[in-house]
Amino acid sequence: MGPSEVDGKRDPHTHLPETGQNLHQTPEELREEQRKIRRLQMMMNMVMSVISQDDTLTVDEAAEMVADSRKAALAMFPDKELAYNLIYKPRLQRLMRERYRIQ
Numbered sequence: 001m002g003p004s005e006v007d008g009k010r011d012p013h014t015h016l017p018e019t020g021q022n023l024h025q026t027p028e029e030l031r032e033e034q035r036k037i038r039r040l041q042m043m044m045n046m047v048m049s050v051i052s053q054d055d056t057l058t059v060d061e062a063a064e065m066v067a068d069s070r071k072a073a074l075a076m077f078p079d080k081e082l083a084y085n086l087i088y089k090p091r092l093q094r095l096m097r098e099r100y101r102i103q
Contacts (some may be wrong), residue, residue: 036076044069044088051095059100066092 025033047069051062069092073084096102 040073040076043072044091048091048095051092051099059096059102062096062100066096 047065051057051065057065070084070088073088074081077083
């Protein structure tokens with residue numbers, strides 16, 4: 001049982017929304033965060049599309065795209081490296097393995 005659970009049930013006073021939103025965000029801050037999330041998703045989708053579809057892209061170029069996308073993601077969300085590592089890193093690693101037959 002975690003610290004936000006009491007008798008197996010979530011304690012509503014300690015639980016933050018699943019999206020990771022801060023309960024003290026203004027509507028404008030929330031809109032800005034949502035805009036950044038959409039931008040990140042679009043960027044990562046584009047990177048994955050290029051890697052999977054561009055037959056002329058070398059493994060080194062693809063690896064550079066992955067590294068650059070990580071830097072951009074962490075620039076947008078500096079305190080979310082763990083989330084990046086859990087969500088995007090495995091997807092990109094799998095794509096690189098499949099596309100370039102990397103072990």
